[in-house]
Amino acid sequence: MIKSLILILFLYKMGIANTVNIEQLQAKFNQEVIELNAFTKRYGSYLRKNCNDNLSCYKKTINTLKSWETVQNDIKLNSILHKKNTLLKPDNEYWNSIVNKLKTKKIQLNNTQFVSIIDLEKQLYIVTLWDEQTQQFQYIGNDLISSGNIYREKEVRFGEDHYLKTPAGVFRSKQGWRSDGRKSDDNITLGYGYKDRFVFYFGKQDTIRYNTFDKNKNKIYDKEKWQLITDQLNFAVHSHKSSRPMGQPNSHGCIRMTDELNRFLDNNAILHKNILDGNRWLHKYAKEPNNLKYYHLAGEYLIVFDKI
CATH class of the missing domain: 2.40.440.10 (L,D-transpeptidase catalytic domain-like)
Structure with missing residues (x-):
């Protein structure tokens, strides 16, 4: 326990303990920008009617929609997502x-x-x-x-x-x-x-x-x-x-x-x-x-x- 605390203090002083979780930020961007944009293009009226511009509601509703088989097989939605992910993914x-x-x-x-x-x-x-x-x-x-x-x-x-x-x-x-x-x-x-x-x-x-x-x-x-x-x-x-x-x-x-x-x-x-x-x-x-x-x-x- 003491060794762990000493390690944490050392990392804190070195600035390593405060390192930002980049993967978490990237996932957040993908969910709130790329994915939300695609679902808004396809189901915009439904989302706005049910959520009244509330971001938390949008995300919760989209998670529900993603569980529906009809949405999973929605060719137009999948095409929008594929196009955005392919177009926007940067190479090295x-x-x-x-x-x-x-x-x-x-x-x-x-x-x-x-x-x-x-x-x-x-x-x-x-x-x-x-x-x-x-x-x-x-x-x-x-x-x-x-x-x-x-x-x-x-x-x-x-x-x-x-x-x-x-x-x-x-x-x-x-x-x-x-x-x-x-x-x-x-x-x-x-x-x-x-x-x-x-x-x-x-x-x-x-x-x-x-x-x-x-x-x-x-x-x-x-x-x-x-x-x-x-x-x-x-x-x-x-x-x-x-x-x-x-x-x-x-x-x-x-x-x-x-x-x-x-x-x-x-x-x-x-x-x-x-x-x-x-x-x-x-x-x-x-x-x-x-x-x-x-x-x-x-x-x-x-x-x-x-x-x-």
């Missing part, structure tokens, strides 16, 4: 490329914390954990996003919001806000996702877009005459629901993500370091997540690469 070569890219950024990380990465080419949001003891990044999970599409500027009428390039670089989260859940004019699109989804804000950033209007404010339809110009984007990462799919650039420049990924980032303090004091929520104008976990690992960095 890709992960090593990510790690090498991260080393070039030389970010000052003083404690174990979450670090978020975006690959604009592959349209992926990648959640990692930087371990202070091992000085290594650990892979948690990834999901499809939708970034800025500057070519959609052709759709813009004078006075409407422009389509800008999503900026690449290292960004630190600022004080965001929660979505009011308001629908767009089509009565379908939820620009910032369901009510109370968190909008992660990274400040005003320099970027580029096409100018598709002449000096008389007339639309230029000849693409050869478009000019790339500099502009600024109020850069945010947020939930989004519309007919346009994830995995393709479609946004005005911000990062759109699935509802499930947004809730995972919010509930697990992936980008909440600047609004937490230990486990105390500091944001005066946005309520605390219902089920906040891993606040001791809270992150603040979002690193966006044009290509990995």
